Amino acid sequence: MAAGQGTRMRSALPKVLHELCGRPMVAWPVLAALEAGAQRVVVVASPHVDLAPALPEGVLTAIQEVADGTGGAVLAGLDQTQPGVPVVVLSGDVPLVSAQAIGDLVAAHVASGAAATMVTTELEDPTGYGRVVRDADGRVERVVETKADGDATPEELALREVNTGIFCFDHAALAEALPRVGTDNAQGEKYLPDVLTLLRARGDVVAAHVVQDPGLVLGINDRVALAEVRALAQRRILEDHMRAGVTIVDPGSTLIDAGITIGQDTIIEPSTYLRGATTVGARAHLGPATTIVDATLHDATTVRHSWVQEAELHPGATVGPFAYLRPGTVLRDGAKAGTFVEIKNSDIGEGTKVPHLSYVGDADVGPGTNLGAATITANYNGKTKVKSRTTIGTGVRTSVDTTLVAPVSLGDGAYTAAGSVVVEDVPDRALAVARARQRNIEGYADRE
Numbered sequence: 167m168a169a170g171q172g173t174r175m176r177s178a179l180p181k182v183l184h185e186l187c188g189r190p191m192v193a194w195p196v197l198a199a200l201e202a203g204a205q206r207v208v209v210v211a212s213p214h215v216d217l218a219p220a221l222p223e224g225v226l227t228a229i230q231e232v233a234d235g236t237g238g239a240v241l242a243g244l245d246q247t248q249p250g251v252p253v254v255v256l257s258g259d260v261p262l263v264s265a266q267a268i269g270d271l272v273a274a275h276v277a278s279g280a281a282a283t284m285v286t287t288e289l290e291d292p293t294g295y296g297r298v299v300r301d302a303d304g305r306v307e308r309v310v311e312t313k314a315d316g317d318a319t320p321e322e323l324a325l326r327e328v329n330t331g332i333f334c335f336d337h338a339a340l341a342e343a344l345p346r347v348g349t350d351n352a353q354g355e356k357y358l359p360d361v362l363t364l365l366r367a368r369g370d371v372v373a374a375h376v377v378q379d380p381g382l383v384l385g386i387n388d389r390v391a392l393a394e395v396r397a398l399a400q401r402r403i404l405e406d407h408m409r410a411g412v413t414i415v416d417p418g419s420t421l422i423d424a425g426i427t428i429g430q431d432t433i434i435e436p437s438t439y440l441r442g443a444t445t446v447g448a449r450a451h452l453g454p455a456t457t458i459v460d461a462t463l464h465d466a467t468t469v470r471h472s473w474v475q476e477a478e479l480h481p482g483a484t485v486g487p488f489a490y491l492r493p494g495t496v497l498r499d500g501a502k503a504g505t506f507v508e509i510k511n512s513d514i515g516e517g518t519k520v521p522h523l524s525y526v527g528d529a530d531v532g533p534g535t536n537l538g539a540a541t542i543t544a545n546y547n548g549k550t551k552v553k554s555r556t557t558i559g560t561g562v563r564t565s566v567d568t569t570l571v572a573p574v575s576l577g578d579g580a581y582t583a584a585g586s587v588v589v590e591d592v593p594d595r596a597l598a599v600a601r602a603r604q605r606n607i608e609g610y611a612d613r614e
Contacts, residue, residue: 167239167331168192168258169212169230174388180215182258184392187399188423188441190220191386194261194399197222201265202272205251208243209258235355236331237347244344249337252276255358257331259386262399267382271334274375281339281370282362284309285332287380294387295328296359298374306374307366309359314352327376329359330383334375339365399424415453429465447481456486477509480516498533512543515560528553528572532560538584540567547572559594 172181182192189197192209199207200222208226211217218227228243240255247253252272256263267285275283284306286298297318301307309329310318343364347356362372377383381398385391403424404417411430414420421439422428428446435453440446444458447465452458459475467479472486476493479485483497487505494511497503501514504521512526515533520526524537528545531537541564543556554572558564562576565584570576577594586600 167210167236167255168217169210169215169233169239169242170259171212171233172259172387175392176389180212180217181386182217183215183220184386186261186392186396186424187403187421188425191261191392192217192258193220193222194424195256195258195263196225198263198265198268199254199256200225202268204254204268206246206248208246210239210243234349235353236358237344237356237360240340240358241344241356244341247337249341251337253335253337253340255331255333255335257385260331260383261386262382262384262395262402263332264382267377271332271375275334275373278373279371280373281336281365283334283373283375284359284362285330285375285377285383286327287330287377287383288326289328289380290326292326292328295330295385296357297322297325298327298329299325300327300374306362306372308363309357311351311353311357311359316352330377331385332383333358335361339370435470461491529556529558529570531558532562532578534560535562536564537562538564538566538568542569544569544571 168182170181175181183190186194196207196209208228209217209221210228210230213229213231226246228246230239230242232238252275254268254272271283271285294312296309296311298309299307299322310322312318312323340361343361346364347360349356351357366372384395386395400421403422404414404420407422407428408414412428413433415434416436419436420434423441426440426444429448431448432446432450437455438453439457442460444461446463449466450463451468453470455471456469457473458469461474461476462478464479464481466482468484470486472489474485474491477491477495479497480499482500484502485491489503490508491503492510495509496513498514498516500517502519502521503509506523507520508525510527512529514520514531515535517533518531518535520537523539524541526543529543535558545553545556547554556570556572557575559576559578559580561579564582567585568582569587571587571589574588575591577592579595580592581597582588583597583599583601586598588598588600592598
């Protein structure tokens with residue numbers, strides 16, 4: 167269910183599209199259901215929001231035309247579910263439910279022979295949750311909503327066992343009872359838990375599946391709750407990586423998005439953020455104070471005090487400190503982008519070094535080359551307003567303060583003199599000197 171308006175988020179962005187550790191909130195329970203083996207996943211959305219871009223391929227969507235409650239939401243999507251198969255109902259704003267928890271719920275439901283099984287948990291502060299009312303024998307009698315004054319009595323509000331919004335239904339039982347759910351409540355909505363009352367009235371078994379870890383079923387109603395859930399999700403992500411052989415020196419200052427892969431024996435220093443579709447190989451050393459976004463880092467790479475985005479670092483490549491690798495950058499095996507270096511849309515060859523204070527943009531640099539301090543590729547032509555490429559061969563040595571005005575090519579083994587502005591191609595093994603001759607004026611300081 168993902169059709170709620172989420173007004174308490176105070177946001178133009180629909181609640182279920184708010185980001186949680188690199189994923190839209192709604193994608194979390196969907197991916198858990200798929201991992202648990204769901205044959206078909208249907209996401210119920212409002213008519214004003216297109217959730218399809220946030221969902222994995224193959225997930226179906228249904229529209230809840232009228233905002234008439236959780237019962238109306240499930241009714242809107244029921245036609246797309248598969249008859250004869252248990253129906254699991256999840257909430258788009260309860261993102262931390264795991265595949266294991268979903269599998270355990272279905273197994274308990276099937277084993278009990280119940281028409282419906284509801285997931286419950288006990289909370290220290292159950293404010294805002296529907297309370298579970300049990301009969302004298304401890305069986306679930308009903309769920310009392312607490313959305314508005316008058317929904318529940320003081321005695322019911324004192325209960326700590328809550329409805330998590332997660333259910334498993336026999337398909338036929340749900341299809342028969344759901345259309346009979348009424349709107350006789352303070353909100354005038356169709357409450358899905360009312361199905362349980364209807365099923366019990368006709369003699370069906372309604373079971374409860376208690377979850378001991380309330381973190382699995384925490385809902386998000388506002389940005390405070392979003393931050394609380396994000397902290398839980400982040401901690402679990404970090405713990406999974408640490409148990410898989412990654413050293414995270416300070417989990418409290420480290421952020422790693424969901425879905426990122428990291429190889430064994432990688433070390434992540436404090437204040438390091440791995441975001442998006444990043445992958446990291448084994449034996450890498452990242453941080454401190456490093457951000458890596460949508461990048462591919464192979465084995466034994468090192469990045470310190472730097473920002474790397476949409477770049478690829480081959481084995482043994484090193485970056486930083488204080489480097490900025492922009493989209494399209496490739497560092498081949500053992501290449502180096504050093505201190506205060508910015509590289510964009512360039513291929514830096516095997517073993518090539520860009521040690522410090524340089525900008526390399528739109529360039530192809532061969533292996534074994536060394537670019538001296540303050541080497542700049544001037545890739546932008548102010549007249550035609552296009553960017554051109556610079557080609558630098560194998561074993562090239564540029565001296566300090568060299569500017570290469572693209573399009574220009576430096577042949578294999580070429581050199582440039584310090585302070586040169588190179589505007590013409592340089593042949594193999596040649597030295598380019600492109601600067602004015604020095605002239606000393608004797609006695610200049612003594613003039614009146």
